[in-house]
Amino acid sequence: MLHALAGVAVVALIATGGWQYLKGLLDAETPIYMGTVYRIHYIAASLLIFVSVAFLTDWLLRGERSLTLGKGQGIRGMRGLAHELPKPLGTTLAYLLGLDLRRAAPPTEEFTYYERAVSFPTWELTLGLIILTGAIKAARYIYPIPGDVLYWVSAVHVGAGVLLGLKLLDHLRYVLAPSRWPLMVAMATGWVPESYVKRFHAGWFAQLSSSQATAGAAAASPAASTPSPVVGSAGGGGS
Incomplete structure (x- = not known):
């Protein structure tokens, strides 16, 4: 929502x-x-x-x-990004960073490497600039702001607005690509289909499957997860 x-x-x-x-x-x-x-x-x-x-x-x-690459995951994230980008861009990125694209791409987790390394940081920067400069522009109605300052704040605000428009166009791939339509439904329901996760987020699916298996094993053997009474305690029968 x-x-x-x-x-x-x-x-x-x-x-x-x-x-x-x-x-x-x-x-x-x-x-x-x-x-x-x-x-x-x-x-x-x-x-x-x-x-x-x-x-x-x-x-x-x-x-x-989950929307960040995480500590110590920079190289892995860049390698995943290089595999996700169109081949000319991915190859160029790999060349500049010295990445070996012959290695298999790391499995995609809850968010793609493009979203974590490029898209989300760009959203953060753009929205941060829009909100900050917009607040300064609005503040001029209650507090005098020098004209030169207001000029540059307005210029940054407009530039951030252009960047926001470009990001919106980039985001439209989720609307225009039929394979991504389940995500549109997920915005309303809060649930992503299992088939979609299997197809596009293999790493995340493996994590979820592992968690479910662990939880199922724990539920099936409650005795194993219950600590034995300490000798001499009320439940130990040692008195």
Whole structure:
């Protein structure tokens, strides 16, 4: 649900922000009242901030690290990324980093190596810049900000908006590729089909299978997981 709200907020921000930018660039009248455009922009910005804070709070409380490469996994992550990228890009990356693509690609875990090494860090950077510069721009209505500072803040805000649009286009592969459609359903249900995990996330499937097997073994032999009474205790019959 939060993912869907973030998507709505991002689309609304790009549309209203682009409308404002084009109006100023073309210096033309618009058929839409600009006050309405600004209100929608601010509402979408507030929604994006809320969703971002909710995501961060949830990840911090759960200690979520699956969207990062992890400590000591940089080379492994880059090798996985090189295998996932289109061959010309992957080969170039491998050459620059001295990676051996003859080795089998590491199994994909809960998130792909592209998502962990490129996509998610780019989202972090882009959203961070958008929120920070947007907050500074909004603060000018209650606190005087020097014009030069506001100029550069606005420039970074627009640049981050362009990057946000590019990231949205990159993200559309999940919508346009039929093989990825189960993820669209998963946004609403919270469940990813087992067949999809087997096909695209072999490493994650192996982890889940191992966890289930361990849990099943523990449930099947409760005596093995129950500590024996200590001699001399109330349950030991030693008195």
